[in-house]
Amino acid sequence: MQNSEAIALSAVLLAAAGELTQRIHEGVVARGFEGVRPAHGFTFARLASDGATVTEIAAHLGVTKQAASQIVEELVRKGYVERRPHPEDARARLVVLTELGWACTRAAEEAAADAVGAWAEVLGEREMRALRTLLTSIAPYGPIKPAW
Amino acid sequence: MQNSEAIALSAVLLAAAGELTQRIHEGVVARGFEGVRPAHGFTFARLASDGATVTEIAAHLGVTKQAASQIVEELVRKGYVERRPHPEDARARLVVLTELGWACTRAAEEAAADAVGAWAEVLGEREMRALRTLLTSIAPYGPIKPAW
DNA sequence: ACTATTTGGTCAAGCTGCTTGACCATAATG
């Protein structure tokens, strides 16, 4: 593997990821959900299965818990999530999606499906599976940090 | 293509891109270049071939020209680029990499090669070429916008 | 048991990186 090949691979990977992010965002907006940013989408993804605490969200996003707390506050204000008392820890508060939050999550999924679908039209089903398999082999396990 | 598959593909793509960005950044820092952010790397990439004007950099990064101007100012201060008079337009100024800027660019390329090389050890050369081919087919042509 | 430390969360203040708005100098257009 020469350097130039590594650069080329990096460039197309970053370009594809950037475009995907942008398209998902545009698709969500087009479906009527305004004032939501990609970071909110990553938050929703973490909340989708049973909710999470502020600290867990912070770890998921790779930010401080103060930042996560502010994000949650904003999402509460906009009606996407709500804070409930934590069933096992009186200090903690469980953040869960509201019905609006679920609707927005589904919109994001549809937008993702649209964007990916456009790729499928170019590559075909078979190649898409190959792509997914390859990426799955190299993607890290941890949280998806929107870090760049 | 079902929604769930699109989500899975999106997740691994974003995870891989996030990890790559982070590793490149860490690699650049490890090679002794401090105070440089991913956005600077995207700037360097645009400057590498013959330099660019502030307006061109702005378009490349997807930000306003004021923001691009500030970024250039910072890079000048840190010694990575310099402003030269534009040979054809007295209004414009051509921003070019200094020797330090070139060194930093090479460091980023090495870091990218390291990160990609780690994937090659998992996938093998053949699969890496397949991955690159697939991604090249779906990546947009325009500037790489670090947008999320 | 009860002190001491850790952990979950918020409040407050500050910084960084971007934005919008105004403006100047040069180029392109009629």
Add this chain to the structure above:
DNA sequence: CATTATGGTCAAGCAGCTTGACCAAATAGT
């Protein structure tokens, strides 16, 4: 050669994050 468009900077403001201080509940130490 007057008008408009373009490249660039200065200034002010804002959004999203950080660090620092703090409180309440849980956990650990003896």
